[in-house]
Amino acid sequence: MTIRLDRERFVATMKEQAEIGATDGGGLHRLTLSDDDKEIRDWFAVQMEEEGLDIRIDEFGNMFGRREGTDPDAKPVLVGSHLDSQPYGGIYDGALGVIGALELIRTLNDEDVETTHPVEIVNWTNEEGSRFQPAMQGSGVWAGAHSLEEEYAKTDADGKVFEEELDRIGYRGDVPAEPQEAYEAYLELHVEQGPYLEENGKEVGVVTGIVGFTWGAVTFYGEADHSGPTPMHYRKDALVAAADVITQIRRIPSTLGERTVGTTGYVDVKPNSINIIPDEVTFTWGFRDPSDDVIEEAYQRVLQEAEWAAEREGIDWEWEERMRAPAVEFADQCVDAVQSAADALELDSMRIFSGAGHDATHMHSVCDTGMVFAPSENGKSHNESEYTSWDDCYAAASTLANAAVTLAGGDAQ
């Protein structure tokens, strides 16, 4: 069978969610565990109640809504994403996947579709990782990648503690933050956040996996001297060494792989005064690639560049790898379900690797996992100008819904 979502209701719901935490620039500023996060969670709970779902909030604030299947022994199919946003981020990232899941439930209810497997929808806590690190925190705890107690203790830039903020907004539930049973599959719809679908003129992406990555930081320790009377050959300039490596991080990907990317997003300079040679500079690296070997090579290369830069300035340095995620390859049954759904809807699709991490990264260790991508205009995301047309949002949500129905064994199966 092919189900048809109500386009008008779907678009109206997308717009409705975008009002909570809306920015003047047309984006979203809905940081995890903020007042706006509480408000969108309350709103989402009401939507789930209205559909008669059985709601569970776990200890980490992850929100689930369950619609039973016809076979009491069939494992549930989980569908969802996240409702939190980047600081001044876009209205599609994450939210599209949760609203797509909600519309799936509404349509199953409207059309009295029965499924063999239960269908659950989910809003994961703190996918963005901008207020509390790491990203994909809620799904990571739930999948067992992180310890609940360690993540509870995380603090934001103001020193506020995750656990206290979760209590404050009233979303520490009593269900353990872990799978209560085996799952059949996890499906997630997300905006691509890259340019490949648009570049290739495709309406929807059948995601086959997620690139791996290494994140880390290098700190150089130079000497803080007066910028005037200190001759060049006396200087031990931590910033020059950092700048040296940052330019190499731009270059390293071009020597590794077609899909390799490398970025420095964060720099901290001390004492950061126009008239003093910097004596302590920390900067981050991030490399991503579909191949774990390339990730390891990029990691070794950035350390080598840092060592050379430190030698050139005659200074000390240290580094820490902050996160390493292996590349993920999605399960055939999920990729096939997404491809079949796109084909049945006569959408122009392509297979694509995800360049960003998603909650699906962690879910991959729990059950068969797949993803659907909607095109991102100019590949933009994580800022207010992020844009996906309603046509493309609707096409991707329809693909998600039909793939989920396939996996859950909908009426006609």
Place this chain on the structure above:
Amino acid sequence: MTIRLDRERFVATMKEQAEIGATDGGGLHRLTLSDDDKEIRDWFAVQMEEEGLDIRIDEFGNMFGRREGTDPDAKPVLVGSHLDSQPYGGIYDGALGVIGALELIRTLNDEDVETTHPVEIVNWTNEEGSRFQPAMQGSGVWAGAHSLEEEYAKTDADGKVFEEELDRIGYRGDVPAEPQEAYEAYLELHVEQGPYLEENGKEVGVVTGIVGFTWGAVTFYGEADHSGPTPMHYRKDALVAAADVITQIRRIPSTLGERTVGTTGYVDVKPNSINIIPDEVTFTWGFRDPSDDVIEEAYQRVLQEAEWAAEREGIDWEWEERMRAPAVEFADQCVDAVQSAADALELDSMRIFSGAGHDATHMHSVCDTGMVFAPSENGKSHNESEYTSWDDCYAAASTLANAAVTLAGGDAQ
């Protein structure tokens, strides 16, 4: 005549001043217009009163103490420096010059030396420029380089207004912040803040001038994209462009002059998140050289490098020159007086250009000006490890005092 300062009292006074605003690390944190600045000012006023000086506080907080000469028509000789410090700076920078001036007065009084010219000593407000910009603010206002009203309106990082802070510590005087008469000469003792005296094994520096400099900032405007799914060839990375120019600022001096230095001390990265490509990066440049032509060449070179870097990333940029000071050559009568004093004291001296700006920079436009340098161990300054031995401090203060007596026409002249 040669006057001899009281070494024990001089050292004790240096130690006494260093207690106000002392840091655990053995340095000074005595920011301009802070409570500690008020305390050192109160202490300095008491010292001047005890010597019977005629004290004036001007509208900008500059503190003067006057000892009359024998000739009512003779122009005063002004001697001094500043008592404010860098954040966690050293105990010698500035303070040595003011205590040297105070010891000069004490010795003239002790030994009943009469001078033809009046002798004035001075503590300039905000030489450091770390809390309120620019540096050398008090002498700059007094010499007419800055407008009083504009400098009153400056704010610190907490938004506190200079004028209100000056009132708060009770140091807005009623004397206009400008010369009340013509001056014969200005002399300033300072630590070198560079390595040349130590490298050459000299006890004291006869300063012949001050390097010129250009200070400015470049801002690159790129695009903030997700660091994962944005391919390298889609990126417009403001930080890579900045890093490119920062490495060139290390290199440019080596193509210009023997004494040229170039520094980036300050960088601001937005949004400064490990997972987002930076879209706005501002960094500063600073170049110094004894030649104004070299300064101009360095300025043109950094703008050229910024243009090339912006083109490479395909991004916009802008710049502002924040300050330009021409190189200063000191007056013969002052340089000669310092050299004669060093020779009379049988000190091993050398002629030297100052690599840093000083209040003497502004005084050069008011009257004949000269400076004395004491050696800085390892050329260090502007941090707690700044060090000059008491022997070297005493030798330099003695040189200052005798040069001042020469210029002021002491008894034996």
